[in-house]
Amino acid sequence: xxxxxxxxxxxxxxxxxxxxxxxxxxxxxxxxxxxxxxxxxxxxxxxxxxxxxxxxxxxxxxxxxxxxxxxxxxxxxxxxxxxxxxxxxxxxxxxxxxxxxxxxxxxxxxxxxxxxxxxxxxxxxxxxxxxxxxxxxxxxxxxxxxxxxxxxxxxxxxxxxxxxxxxxxxxxxxxxxxxxxxxxxxxxxxxxxxxxxxxxxxxxxxxxxxxxxxxxxxxxxxxxxxxxxxxxxxxxxxxxxxxxxxxxxxxxxxxxxxxxxxxxxxxxxxxxxxxxxxxxxxxxxxxxxx
Ligand SMILES: [Zn+2]
Ligand SMILES: [Zn+2]
Numbered sequence: 290x291x292x293x294x295x296x297x298x299x300x301x302x303x304x305x306x307x308x309x310x311x312x313x314x315x316x317x318x319x320x321x322x323x324x325x326x327x328x329x330x331x332x333x334x335x336x337x338x339x340x341x342x343x344x345x346x347x348x349x350x351x352x353x354x355x356x357x358x359x360x361x362x363x364x365x366x367x368x369x370x371x372x373x374x375x376x377x378x379x380x381x382x383x384x385x386x387x388x389x390x391x392x393x394x395x396x397x398x399x400x401x402x403x404x405x406x407x408x409x410x411x412x413x414x415x416x417x418x419x420x421x422x423x424x425x426x427x428x429x430x431x432x433x434x435x436x437x438x439x440x441x442x443x444x445x446x447x448x449x450x451x452x453x454x455x456x457x458x459x460x461x462x463x464x465x466x467x468x469x470x471x472x473x474x475x476x477x478x479x480x481x482x483x484x485x486x487x488x489x490x491x492x493x494x495x496x497x498x499x500x501x502x503x504x505x506x507x508x509x510x511x512x513x514x515x516x517x518x519x520x521x522x523x524x525x526x527x528x529x530x531x532x533x534x535x536x537x538x539x540x541x542x543x544x545x546x547x548x549x550x551x552x553x554x555x556x557x558x559x560x561x562x563x564x565x566x567x568x569x570x571x572x573x574x575x576x577x578x579x
Pocket of ligand 1: 465466467468469470488489490491492493
């Protein structure tokens with residue numbers, strides 16, 4: 290895991306804006322949000338990991354992630370404060386202003402002493418986040434991004450701690466070895482394009498075979514395909530017709546690294562749309578054929 294500097298963020302923002310000018314403005318903004326999380330990182334009380342929360346080494350290599358994020362007790366006060374500062378940055382953008390009220394409303398409801406939607410982000414309950422976003426008339430991807438970013442300093446601390454004790458070469462699964470969440474991005478690098486997956490929550494990266502779906506562990510090549518982004522070298526989406534999941538992939542042999550999960554995710558939102566459309570079309574074709 291890399292420790293990001295403000296310079297890393299600035300140069301990534303610049304590279305993305307150059308690669309795809311349609312993203313220049315939104316990525317500038319995402320960069321500001323991310324910088325705020327880096328500034329906040331020293332303020333969080335270190336998460337308490339009680340021994341019982343950690344799996345045995347055997348259970349771990351069999352696929353039980355080290356931690357269960359739903360059980361983590363984080364510094365909710367700092368997460369809340371960071372969330373409010375991020376909403377403040379949304380307010381500075383003209384297109385964001387209409388969402389501010391809804392975004393502030395989103396953290397009002399508590400669940401067992403913690404903001405319910407931060408808990409939902411922690412357990413990757415994207416359905417709950419989407420439902421809340423619709424009710425509050427805000428964009429679901431913006432709400433998801435803000436929630437994840439407000440947890441980011443705490444989770445990166447947890448992951449950094451955990452990684453010192455784990456040998457990732459022994460992990461052969463498609464979900465995150467630290468927190469069990471699904472990958473949000475993959476990268477390819479080196480000779481033959483070795484693949485790494487990047488966790489959607491704690492941003493841990495771990496190696497995974499290239500020709501296997503991390504969501505259903507299917508390696509039947511007939512089910513696996515990919516789409517390339519138009520006019521963008523080095524970006525693609527891997528699709529699995531077996532389980533209907535997809536994964537956005539950055540080829541670091543063609544695009545400069547490092548992968549910065551929150552920024553590379555935002556800069557590939559168009560690939561999410563293409564992939565979702567493609568999988569929906571495929572499903573429609575299948576149901577027509579049967
Ligand atoms: Zn993780
Ligand atoms: Zn699959």
